[in-house]
Amino acid sequence: MIKKSTCFALVGLLLIFCGCKMDKGPEEVIFVEDSNEWFQDGRATWKFDTDQLVGTSLGGSGFVMTNKKYGSFTLTLEFYPDAGINSGIFVRCKDKNISNRDCYEMNIWDYHPDQESRTGSVVTRAKPLINVETVGKWNTYKINCEKNHIRTWINGELTIDIYDDDLSDGYIALQAAEPGRIKFRNVRIKEL
DSSP states (O other): OOOHHHHHHHHHHHHHHHHOOOOOOOEEESSSSTTEEEEEEEEEEEEEETTTTEEEEEEEEEEEEEOOOOOEEEEEEEEEEOOOOOEEEEEEEEESHHHHHSSEEEEEOOSSSGGGGTTOOOOTTOOOOSOOOTTTTTTEEEOOOEEEEEHHHHEEEEEEEEOOOOOBEEEEEEEEEEEEEEEEEEEEEEEE
């Protein structure tokens, strides 16, 4: 008869040999209404409408940001931008403010004047592999940050696949800027 400890050791070795990864924890929902796990700052207005977090900007920029830092993770969410909004998902932010130098900015702005920084890009770091059209409809964004490997998908299409050693962990933020409105829902993260 095999002992339980031997079985656990064999399963661990099997996971290592097959390249499987053990998750750090369960998937969690972030940016939940009436939670003290996040805060808002800047000149946008953020409110909940049913199951949606809605950011509205009349000009300038504003964001919501987690109080917790994340390193390696998979972040998934749904977003609905209007034609005027300049939005984005900022990950691994060094401090509790947002910038494309101190965070990785996964952009949401189909009509960006510089199309290399349009929706699907990592602003100032990588242009999107493909152009996706997202205005006026619900879309999905999946961001996988695993050590220095960063990949993103919009509506199931790979838009970014880069290696970058600049930022290893940090806060996560959602942005609303320029005149416009962005809606987010089902914002979920799974630490790896």
